Amino acid sequence: MERPLPAAQLRIQPESRESRQFPGSTDDPFIAREKGVTAKPIHQRITALHGILLPLILIGAPGPDESTPTENVAPLTDERPAFAPRPAADLLEAQIALSRENISCGPIDGVYGSQTQAALEVFQRKHHLRVHGDLDESTRNRLILSRPVLTLITVSQHDLAALRPYPTTWLGKSEIDHLGFESILEMAAERGHASPRLIRNLNPDVDWEAIGPGAVITVPDVERQPITERASMVLIHLAGKILQAYDSNGKLLMHFPCSIARRVDKRPVGK
Numbered sequence: 001m002e003r004p005l006p007a008a009q010l011r012i013q014p015e016s017r018e019s020r021q022f023p024g025s026t027d028d029p030f031i032a033r034e035k036g037v038t039a040k041p042i043h044q045r046i047t048a049l050h051g052i053l054l055p056l057i058l059i060g061a062p063g064p065d066e067s068t069p070t071e072n073v074a075p076l077t078d079e080r081p082a083f084a085p086r087p088a089a090d091l092l093e094a095q096i097a098l099s100r101e102n103i104s105c106g107p108i109d110g111v112y113g114s115q116t117q118a119a120l121e122v123f124q125r126k127h128h129l130r131v132h133g134d135l136d137e138s139t140r141n142r143l144i145l146s147r148p149v150l151t152l153i154t155v156s157q158h159d160l161a162a163l164r165p166y167p168t169t170w171l172g173k174s175e176i177d178h179l180g181f182e183s184i185l186e187m188a189a190e191r192g193h194a195s196p197r198l199i200r201n202l203n204p205d206v207d208w209e210a211i212g213p214g215a216v217i218t219v220p221d222v223e224r225q226p227i228t229e230r231a232s233m234v235l236i237h238l239a240g241k242i243l244q245a246y247d248s249n250g251k252l253l254m255h256f257p258c259s260i261a262r263r264v265d266k267r268p269v270g271k
Contacts, residue, residue, distance in 0.1 A: 088143040091116070094135050097143040098123060099193050099222040104256035107195040108220050115257050118240060122255045150202070151221035153191055155184055157213045163187075184211050192219030227253050236260075 088094040092110030098119050099108065103126075106115035117133035124131045127142050162180050167173050181187040185208045189196045200208075202218045229247040236243050236258065243258040 083145075083147050085144050085146045087140045088135075088145060089140075091135055093145060093149050094120075094140065094143050096149045096220045096222060097145055099220075100224055102224050102227065102254040102256075104193070104254075106257050107189070107198075108193050108222070109195040109198050118242060118257075119255065122244075122252065126252055147221065149221060150218050153188065153217050153219055155211060155213055155215040155217065159184065159187060160211075160213060184208065184215075184217075188217045188219050193222045194220050229253060 088097045090110070091112055092108070095105050095108045095110065095116060098105055101123070103119050103122050104115075105119035106113075112135075120135060120139060121131050121133045123129075123143070124133075124139060129138055129142065163182060163184070164180065165182055166179060167176065173179060181190065185196050185199060188194075188203075189199045192199060199217070199219060200206075206215065206217065229251065231245040231253055232248040233246045234243065235246065238260055241257055241260050242255065244255045245253045247253055
């Protein structure tokens with residue numbers, strides 16, 4: 001009989017002078033802030049994605065019959081060439097590969113920043129590589145892509161009908177039944193775990209103010225590996241603003257940035 005796992009523990013790593021600081025809570029979309037890296041304009045790197053042809057964007061195209069179920073992700077067809085697994089070619093692809101392994105670098109934007117550095121360090125430590133936070137050749141060779149980095153979503157009438165403005169204060173947000181999306185751009189960015197600016201650059205012909213049902217949008221394909229193990233410990237790094245979950249054997253299950261309450265008395269307390 002399988003032995004039940006103990007209840008999950010919460011461990012807080014306090015801030016200290018020895019704690020590594022990760023400046024900023026999000027990666028700057030167009031400025032490589034670390035190590036003097038100069039980032040190419042994102043549209044240049046997108047058009048150079050290896051072997052990927054960005055699809056034609058259909059604006060306001062008629063949608064399928066309402067009686068037919070609509071899938072958000074466009075189905076694969078026999079005309080799509082087979083994809084041979086390969087290492088990530090650049091930083092944008094590396095961020096997508098990390099997200100698929102449940103190691104988040106924050107919003108995917110193709111730019112090196114503090115959250116991407118932290119995610120790369122976690123990946124390197126997990127795979128017993130030299131830990132330095134850079135996307136070197138040995139790290140790229142372990143970030144294997146098993147399917148194309150981009151996919152398609154189709155805007156449905158339901159997606160459009162669900163859009164609405166939401167309160168801007170935390171109190172106002174706590175008083176509504178759910179938080180949805182205010183725009184299709186926001187929805188696409190969420191589904192692709194990407195920055196809105198990246199979504200705009202992936203879809204240069206989309207008129208985001210006049211988008212209709214049936215429109216097709218290109219987003220990063222970030223469908224993640226399923227987690228079958230049960231988390232037994234959650235570790236929060238206050239200085240790095242990072243949350244990690246581990247199983248009972250100490251194996252890392254997931255890593256992602258998190259928000260930390262400004263007031264100390266509002267922060268979670270645990271062992």
